[in-house]
Amino acid sequence: MTNLSALEMATLPKIMRSPRTVHLEISSKCNLRCLYCYYFDNPAVDYTNLPTEQWLQFFVELGSMAVMDVSLGGGEPFLRPDLTDLIEGIIQNKMRFSIISNGSLIDDHIAEYIAGTRRCNYVQVSIDGASPEVHDSCRGKGSFVKAVRGIRTLQRHDVPVVARVTLHHHNVHDMANVASFLLDELGLSVFSTNSAGYLGACRKNAGEVLLTKEDRQMAMDDLLNLSQKYTGRITALAGPLYEAKCWREMEVARLNHNPAFSKGGHLTACGCPFGEISVRADGMIIPCSMLAHMVLGRINRDSLQEVWLNNPELNRLRMRQKIPLNEFEFCRGCDYMLYCTGNCPGAAFTLTGDVNLPSPDACLRKFLAEGGNIP
Amino acid sequence: MNKPKKTPIQNPLTVLRVEFDDWAILFDPDSAKTMGINPTGVAVWKLIDGRKGIEDIVKGIKEKFSDVSISAEKEISDFIDVLYKNGFIGYSLNGETQ
Numbered sequence: 502m503t504n505l506s507a508l509e510m511a512t513l514p515k516i517m518r519s520p521r522t523v524h525l526e527i528s529s530k531c532n533l534r535c536l537y538c539y540y541f542d543n544p545a546v547d548y549t550n551l552p553t554e555q556w557l558q559f560f561v562e563l564g565s566m567a568v569m570d571v572s573l574g575g576g577e578p579f580l581r582p583d584l585t586d587l588i589e590g591i592i593q594n595k596m597r598f599s600i601i602s603n604g605s606l607i608d609d610h611i612a613e614y615i616a617g618t619r620r621c622n623y624v625q626v627s628i629d630g631a632s633p634e635v636h637d638s639c640r641g642k643g644s645f646v647k648a649v650r651g652i653r654t655l656q657r658h659d660v661p662v663v664a665r666v667t668l669h670h671h672n673v674h675d676m677a678n679v680a681s682f683l684l685d686e687l688g689l690s691v692f693s694t695n696s697a698g699y700l701g702a703c704r705k706n707a708g709e710v711l712l713t714k715e716d717r718q719m720a721m722d723d724l725l726n727l728s729q730k731y732t733g734r735i736t737a738l739a740g741p742l743y744e745a746k747c748w749r750e751m752e753v754a755r756l757n758h759n760p761a762f763s764k765g766g767h768l769t770a771c772g773c774p775f776g777e778i779s780v781r782a783d784g785m786i787i788p789c790s791m792l793a794h795m796v797l798g799r800i801n802r803d804s805l806q807e808v809w810l811n812n813p814e815l816n817r818l819r820m821r822q823k824i825p826l827n828e829f830e831f832c833r834g835c836d837y838m839l840y841c842t843g844n845c846p847g848a849a850f851t852l853t854g855d856v857n858l859p860s861p862d863a864c865l866r867k868f869l870a871e872g873g874n875i876p
Numbered sequence: 877m878n879k880p881k882k883t884p885i886q887n888p889l890t891v892l893r894v895e896f897d898d899w900a901i902l903f904d905p906d907s908a909k910t911m912g913i914n915p916t917g918v919a920v921w922k923l924i925d926g927r928k929g930i931e932d933i934v935k936g937i938k939e940k941f942s943d944v945s946i947s948a949e950k951e952i953s954d955f956i957d958v959l960y961k962n963g964f965i966g967y968s969l970n971g972e973t974q
Contacts, residue, residue, distance in 0.1 A: 515896055517893055517895045517896060518895060518896075519892075519893075560934060567891050567892065567894070567903075568895035569891070569893065569901075569903050569905070569910075580932070592905075595891050595905045596903050596905060597908060619906055620906070622904055
């Protein structure tokens with residue numbers, strides 16, 4: 502690993518002195534084995550758990566760096582018997598937290614504790630269907646009932662709760678029911694959406710769970726309609742709804758011969774390395790869970806501040822946004838290039854083996870060439 | 877009748893998070909409130925120590941910056957009031973008379 506040249510350093514985009522948010526995979530274990538899970542079956546990851554005291558030591562460093570939020574995920578964070586000890590450490594170091602969970606292990610005791618901390622931004626529970634048949638199709642028998650019970654328990658204790666819906670081949674037809682169930686029946690204020698990606702355990706189940714071309718079209722059409730019906734209550738930072746919105750804007754811009762979008766024409770996606778960083782369950786510092794192989798250091802051995810500001814690999818990832826799309830054969834001649842960001846570097850790495858390429862999975866031109874329509 | 881002197885004091889929970897070029901965010905982890913502040917605001921924040929009154933803080937700012945406007949005292953006073961209203965600081969009544 503070589504350091505960046507003086508010229509590269511001079512052109513490095515401005516970065517904050519420390520990350521605002523740090524994502525912590527505090528548990529490498531999960532009580533479910535979802536067919537599309539991106540986390541498990543990654544050969545680059547050592548699935549071990551750090552002891553309590555190592556996390557607590559790290560939280561002191563995060564507090565000294567004025568990190569504002571941590572997200573606790575994994576794996577299933579509620580499997581950690583020391584979860585309340587870890588949360589105490591977060592509180593003592595003046596941070597807030599969120600928890601990413603399958604919801605199945607949430608009981609009154611832990612929900613009451615979380616509510617009492619007053620530091621929880623939200624607990625995110627995965628819900629993939631409006632019925633056990635649909636939800637359990639990829640997440641395992643009995644998981645729907647437990648997840649819904651977890652949400653209701655959190656609501657009973659006034660813990661902010663949101664849901665994450667991951668679209669796949671077996672639930673794509675159920676989005677209207679899902680929206681009604683989560684927003685009308687359970688009364689959640691918002692849910693976010695994504696789709697199963699060719700990562701981790703999903704690789705071996707890809708044929709069974711990934712969205713087909715037709716599924717993807719249906720997902721975009723349905724989610725766009727539902728997001729108009731439930732204004733501001735269905736969100737997406739990736740997946741069919743995100744693509745539907747982006748691609749509409751790109752098409753309007755192309756038809757009007759608009760100038761390039763401010764982040765268009767280069768590999769500008771995503772912005773995470775400028776404000777966030779992640780830590781694996783074994784303590785390895787990584788840019789994000791989607792780039793779990795890219796080890797930048799180890800907590801309590803390497804200074805996070807030093808890693809954040811000066812790690813050459815992280816800075817190269819930030820420099821990615823200087824790479825013009827017209828350098829790539831894949832992009833040449835594309836009418837959408839001025840409006841395209843190249844999309845997720847994690848997906849690009851998974852699909853091509855190179856983080857510094859556009860992600861072919863999220864290419865509008867390819868989608869249209871394969872018979873897709875912009876919704 | 878003499879009034880007790882009000883001295884601003886930082887809420888010990890408030891986090892000062894410097895981000896770019898000495899611009900910063902004040903953050904209350906209990907309420908999740910945040911407030912962006914410029915480098916002068918950061919300097920004011922650092923002078924709020926529970927001992928200095930507003931006049932002392934203005935004096936400190938004038939010593940630190942060469943181009944302080946004539947309305948600085950009011951601006952600093954207003955800024956401190958905003959900090960108070962958002963819970964980032966409190967006032968200690970130290971018993972001194974004005």
